[in-house]
Amino acid sequence: MQPLRALPSSVAARIDAIYSDLDDTISTGGRVSAAAFAALWRAQAAGVNVVLVTGRPAGWCDHLARMWPLAAVVGENGALAFACEEGRMRRIYAAREPDAAARLAVIRDEVLATVPGCKVSADQPYREYDLAIDFCEEVPPLPEDEVDRIAAIFRRHGATAKVSSIHVNGWFGSYDKLSMCRRAAGELLGAPLDPERAVFVGDSPNDEPMFRAFPHAVGVANVRRFAPRLAAPPSYVADAESGAGFTEVVDYLLAARGK
Numbered sequence: 605m606q607p608l609r610a611l612p613s614s615v616a617a618r619i620d621a622i623y624s625d626l627d628d629t630i631s632t633g634g635r636v637s638a639a640a641f642a643a644l645w646r647a648q649a650a651g652v653n654v655v656l657v658t659g660r661p662a663g664w665c666d667h668l669a670r671m672w673p674l675a676a677v678v679g680e681n682g683a684l685a686f687a688c689e690e691g692r693m694r695r696i697y698a699a700r701e702p703d704a705a706a707r708l709a710v711i712r713d714e715v716l717a718t719v720p721g722c723k724v725s726a727d728q729p730y731r732e733y734d735l736a737i738d739f740c741e742e743v744p745p746l747p748e749d750e751v752d753r754i755a756a757i758f759r760r761h762g763a764t765a766k767v768s769s770i771h772v773n774g775w776f777g778s779y780d781k782l783s784m785c786r787r788a789a790g791e792l793l794g795a796p797l798d799p800e801r802a803v804f805v806g807d808s809p810n811d812e813p814m815f816r817a818f819p820h821a822v823g824v825a826n827v828r829r830f831a832p833r834l835a836a837p838p839s840y841v842a843d844a845e846s847g848a849g850f851t852e853v854v855d856y857l858l859a860a861r862g863k
Contacts, residue, residue: 608856625658625807625811632847647854682783707762708734719750724738767810782813811823
Protein backbone atom coordinates (compact mmCIF):
# COMPACT_ATOMS: atom_id res chain seq x y z
CA MET A 605 0.00 0.00 0.00
CA GLN A 606 1.61 3.22 -1.17
CA PRO A 607 0.79 6.63 0.33
CA LEU A 608 -2.12 8.39 -1.37
CA ARG A 609 0.26 11.07 -2.64
CA ALA A 610 1.89 8.36 -4.81
CA LEU A 611 -1.27 8.26 -6.96
CA PRO A 612 -0.17 10.28 -10.02
CA SER A 613 -2.01 13.58 -10.35
CA SER A 614 -2.58 12.82 -14.04
CA VAL A 615 -4.51 9.68 -13.00
CA ALA A 616 -6.33 11.43 -10.16
CA ALA A 617 -7.50 14.18 -12.53
CA ARG A 618 -9.34 11.58 -14.65
CA ILE A 619 -11.28 10.07 -11.75
CA ASP A 620 -14.98 10.83 -12.17
CA ALA A 621 -16.50 8.36 -9.69
CA ILE A 622 -15.84 7.47 -6.06
CA TYR A 623 -17.20 4.17 -4.78
CA SER A 624 -16.93 4.11 -1.01
CA ASP A 625 -17.69 2.02 2.02
CA LEU A 626 -19.59 3.80 4.80
CA ASP A 627 -18.79 2.49 8.29
CA ASP A 628 -15.34 3.52 9.53
CA THR A 629 -14.58 4.87 6.04
CA ILE A 630 -16.89 7.88 5.80
CA SER A 631 -18.10 7.58 9.38
CA THR A 632 -15.86 7.91 12.43
CA GLY A 633 -16.84 6.12 15.61
CA GLY A 634 -20.36 5.64 14.28
CA ARG A 635 -20.93 9.27 13.28
CA VAL A 636 -20.34 11.26 10.10
CA SER A 637 -18.32 14.40 10.72
CA ALA A 638 -19.18 17.76 9.21
CA ALA A 639 -15.96 17.61 7.18
CA ALA A 640 -16.71 14.19 5.70
CA PHE A 641 -20.29 15.17 4.86
CA ALA A 642 -19.07 18.39 3.26
CA ALA A 643 -16.61 16.34 1.19
CA LEU A 644 -19.56 14.45 -0.33
CA TRP A 645 -21.17 17.73 -1.36
CA ARG A 646 -17.91 19.07 -2.81
CA ALA A 647 -17.44 15.92 -4.87
CA GLN A 648 -20.96 16.20 -6.26
CA ALA A 649 -20.47 19.89 -7.07
CA ALA A 650 -17.26 19.01 -8.96
CA GLY A 651 -19.08 16.45 -11.09
CA VAL A 652 -17.67 13.38 -9.34
CA ASN A 653 -20.31 10.71 -8.71
CA VAL A 654 -20.19 9.16 -5.24
CA VAL A 655 -21.68 5.69 -4.82
CA LEU A 656 -21.92 4.24 -1.32
CA VAL A 657 -21.12 0.52 -1.18
CA THR A 658 -22.13 -0.82 2.21
CA GLY A 659 -23.31 -3.77 4.23
CA ARG A 660 -25.99 -1.59 5.80
CA PRO A 661 -29.65 -2.51 5.29
CA ALA A 662 -32.20 -1.61 2.65
CA GLY A 663 -33.99 0.75 5.04
CA TRP A 664 -30.84 2.79 5.55
CA CYS A 665 -30.11 2.76 1.82
CA ASP A 666 -33.49 4.25 0.99
CA HIS A 667 -32.79 7.16 3.34
CA LEU A 668 -29.19 7.64 2.16
CA ALA A 669 -30.16 7.68 -1.51
CA ARG A 670 -32.90 10.25 -0.85
CA MET A 671 -31.13 12.57 1.58
CA TRP A 672 -27.40 12.47 0.82
CA PRO A 673 -25.54 13.89 -2.22
CA LEU A 674 -25.03 10.48 -3.79
CA ALA A 675 -25.37 9.07 -7.28
CA ALA A 676 -26.45 5.68 -5.91
CA VAL A 677 -26.26 3.38 -2.88
CA VAL A 678 -25.33 -0.31 -3.06
CA GLY A 679 -26.53 -2.04 0.11
CA GLU A 680 -26.55 -5.31 2.00
CA ASN A 681 -23.20 -6.27 0.47
CA GLY A 682 -24.54 -6.19 -3.08
CA ALA A 683 -28.11 -7.44 -2.65
CA LEU A 684 -29.60 -4.19 -3.92
CA ALA A 685 -28.91 -0.73 -5.28
CA PHE A 686 -31.00 2.44 -5.04
CA ALA A 687 -30.73 5.78 -6.83
CA CYS A 688 -32.96 8.81 -6.35
CA GLU A 689 -33.27 11.47 -9.03
CA GLU A 690 -35.66 14.42 -8.67
CA GLY A 691 -37.54 12.58 -5.94
CA ARG A 692 -38.04 9.39 -7.94
CA MET A 693 -36.44 6.28 -6.45
CA ARG A 694 -35.19 3.53 -8.73
CA ARG A 695 -34.28 0.15 -7.23
CA ILE A 696 -32.58 -2.98 -8.54
CA TYR A 697 -32.21 -6.27 -6.69
CA ALA A 698 -30.17 -9.46 -6.86
CA ALA A 699 -31.91 -12.80 -7.25
CA ARG A 700 -33.29 -13.99 -3.92
CA GLU A 701 -33.21 -17.61 -2.72
CA PRO A 702 -36.74 -18.48 -1.56
CA ASP A 703 -35.73 -20.33 1.63
CA ALA A 704 -32.99 -17.91 2.66
CA ALA A 705 -34.84 -16.41 5.63
CA ALA A 706 -35.50 -19.78 7.27
CA ARG A 707 -31.92 -20.94 6.74
CA LEU A 708 -30.53 -17.69 8.17
CA ALA A 709 -32.76 -18.11 11.23
CA VAL A 710 -31.10 -21.46 11.92
CA ILE A 711 -27.67 -19.82 11.64
CA ARG A 712 -28.76 -16.96 13.90
CA ASP A 713 -29.82 -19.34 16.64
CA GLU A 714 -26.59 -21.34 16.43
CA VAL A 715 -24.37 -18.24 16.48
CA LEU A 716 -26.12 -16.75 19.51
CA ALA A 717 -25.99 -20.09 21.36
CA THR A 718 -22.31 -20.80 20.70
CA VAL A 719 -20.54 -17.42 20.55
CA PRO A 720 -21.09 -15.48 23.79
CA GLY A 721 -21.01 -11.70 23.60
CA CYS A 722 -22.33 -11.18 20.09
CA LYS A 723 -25.88 -10.21 19.13
CA VAL A 724 -28.04 -9.67 16.10
CA SER A 725 -27.34 -6.21 14.71
CA ALA A 726 -29.70 -3.44 15.77
CA ASP A 727 -30.34 -2.64 12.10
CA GLN A 728 -31.56 -6.18 11.30
CA PRO A 729 -35.28 -5.18 11.11
CA TYR A 730 -34.48 -3.00 8.09
CA ARG A 731 -32.71 -5.75 6.12
CA GLU A 732 -34.24 -7.59 3.16
CA TYR A 733 -31.59 -10.22 2.34
CA ASP A 734 -28.92 -10.89 4.92
CA LEU A 735 -28.24 -11.54 8.59
CA ALA A 736 -25.87 -9.19 10.42
CA ILE A 737 -24.18 -10.26 13.65
CA ASP A 738 -22.77 -7.44 15.74
CA PHE A 739 -19.36 -8.10 17.27
CA CYS A 740 -18.33 -4.59 18.29
CA GLU A 741 -20.87 -1.90 17.32
CA GLU A 742 -23.21 -2.15 20.33
CA VAL A 743 -21.40 -4.90 22.23
CA PRO A 744 -17.90 -5.00 23.71
CA PRO A 745 -15.45 -5.98 20.94
CA LEU A 746 -15.00 -9.72 20.53
CA PRO A 747 -11.58 -11.29 20.00
CA GLU A 748 -10.62 -11.94 16.40
CA ASP A 749 -10.90 -15.71 16.79
CA GLU A 750 -14.49 -15.37 17.99
CA VAL A 751 -15.33 -13.23 14.97
CA ASP A 752 -13.84 -15.96 12.81
CA ARG A 753 -16.04 -18.53 14.60
CA ILE A 754 -19.14 -16.56 13.64
CA ALA A 755 -18.08 -16.44 10.00
CA ALA A 756 -17.27 -20.16 10.07
CA ILE A 757 -20.80 -21.01 11.28
CA PHE A 758 -22.28 -19.13 8.33
CA ARG A 759 -20.00 -20.94 5.91
CA ARG A 760 -20.66 -24.36 7.42
CA HIS A 761 -24.32 -23.85 6.55
CA GLY A 762 -23.43 -22.94 2.96
CA ALA A 763 -23.86 -19.18 3.35
CA THR A 764 -21.50 -16.46 2.19
CA ALA A 765 -19.96 -14.59 5.14
CA LYS A 766 -18.10 -11.29 5.10
CA VAL A 767 -16.41 -9.56 8.04
CA SER A 768 -16.69 -5.77 8.22
CA SER A 769 -15.27 -3.49 10.88
CA ILE A 770 -18.41 -4.00 13.02
CA HIS A 771 -20.48 -6.96 11.75
CA VAL A 772 -20.31 -10.39 10.25
CA ASN A 773 -22.82 -10.36 7.39
CA GLY A 774 -24.08 -13.62 5.94
CA TRP A 775 -26.42 -14.47 3.09
CA PHE A 776 -27.47 -17.09 0.57
CA GLY A 777 -27.01 -16.11 -3.05
CA SER A 778 -24.33 -15.44 -5.62
CA TYR A 779 -24.35 -11.63 -5.43
CA ASP A 780 -21.57 -9.43 -4.08
CA LYS A 781 -20.65 -5.75 -3.90
CA LEU A 782 -18.72 -5.72 -7.15
CA SER A 783 -21.40 -7.37 -9.30
CA MET A 784 -24.05 -4.97 -8.00
CA CYS A 785 -21.77 -1.97 -8.53
CA ARG A 786 -21.45 -2.99 -12.16
CA ARG A 787 -25.23 -3.36 -12.45
CA ALA A 788 -25.83 -0.03 -10.72
CA ALA A 789 -23.43 1.77 -13.06
CA GLY A 790 -25.17 0.46 -16.15
CA GLU A 791 -28.80 0.30 -15.02
CA LEU A 792 -29.00 3.30 -12.69
CA LEU A 793 -26.21 5.64 -13.79
CA GLY A 794 -26.33 4.94 -17.52
CA ALA A 795 -22.72 3.99 -18.26
CA PRO A 796 -20.52 0.92 -17.70
CA LEU A 797 -18.30 0.91 -14.64
CA ASP A 798 -14.77 1.89 -15.68
CA PRO A 799 -12.36 1.04 -12.83
CA GLU A 800 -9.63 3.11 -14.50
CA ARG A 801 -11.72 6.26 -14.01
CA ALA A 802 -12.92 5.46 -10.51
CA VAL A 803 -11.55 4.85 -7.04
CA PHE A 804 -12.89 2.64 -4.31
CA VAL A 805 -12.33 3.76 -0.71
CA GLY A 806 -12.63 1.23 2.10
CA ASP A 807 -11.28 0.00 5.41
CA SER A 808 -11.88 -3.70 6.10
CA PRO A 809 -11.68 -7.31 4.82
CA ASN A 810 -15.16 -7.27 3.27
CA ASP A 811 -13.86 -4.56 0.91
CA GLU A 812 -11.19 -6.86 -0.51
CA PRO A 813 -13.04 -7.76 -3.77
CA MET A 814 -13.40 -4.05 -4.45
CA PHE A 815 -9.73 -3.38 -3.65
CA ARG A 816 -8.85 -6.11 -6.14
CA ALA A 817 -11.12 -4.78 -8.91
CA PHE A 818 -10.14 -1.09 -8.68
CA PRO A 819 -6.49 -0.46 -9.63
CA HIS A 820 -6.59 2.92 -7.88
CA ALA A 821 -8.33 1.71 -4.69
CA VAL A 822 -7.52 3.64 -1.51
CA GLY A 823 -7.73 2.49 2.08
CA VAL A 824 -8.32 4.93 4.90
CA ALA A 825 -5.49 4.56 7.40
CA ASN A 826 -7.37 2.19 9.72
CA VAL A 827 -7.20 -0.45 6.97
CA ARG A 828 -3.66 -1.09 8.17
CA ARG A 829 -4.88 -3.13 11.13
CA PHE A 830 -6.41 -5.62 8.69
CA ALA A 831 -3.37 -5.77 6.40
CA PRO A 832 -2.35 -9.30 7.48
CA ARG A 833 -5.83 -10.55 6.48
CA LEU A 834 -5.86 -8.91 3.03
CA ALA A 835 -4.65 -10.96 0.08
CA ALA A 836 -5.56 -7.98 -2.14
CA PRO A 837 -4.93 -4.74 -0.24
CA PRO A 838 -5.70 -1.32 -1.72
CA SER A 839 -3.02 0.21 -3.92
CA TYR A 840 -2.90 3.38 -1.83
CA VAL A 841 -3.60 4.39 1.75
CA ALA A 842 -4.56 7.76 3.19
CA ASP A 843 -2.63 9.30 6.06
CA ALA A 844 -5.78 9.79 8.15
CA GLU A 845 -8.28 7.30 9.48
CA SER A 846 -12.01 6.94 8.82
CA GLY A 847 -13.89 10.09 7.81
CA ALA A 848 -10.78 12.25 7.88
CA GLY A 849 -9.15 9.78 5.50
CA PHE A 850 -12.15 9.88 3.17
CA THR A 851 -12.01 13.69 3.19
CA GLU A 852 -8.30 13.46 2.38
CA VAL A 853 -9.10 11.31 -0.68
CA VAL A 854 -11.75 13.74 -1.94
CA ASP A 855 -9.42 16.71 -1.41
CA TYR A 856 -6.64 14.96 -3.33
CA LEU A 857 -8.85 14.07 -6.28
CA LEU A 858 -10.46 17.50 -6.53
CA ALA A 859 -7.10 19.26 -6.27
CA ALA A 860 -5.88 17.18 -9.22
CA ARG A 861 -8.96 18.29 -11.17
CA GLY A 862 -8.27 21.92 -10.29
CA LYS A 863 -11.45 22.19 -8.21
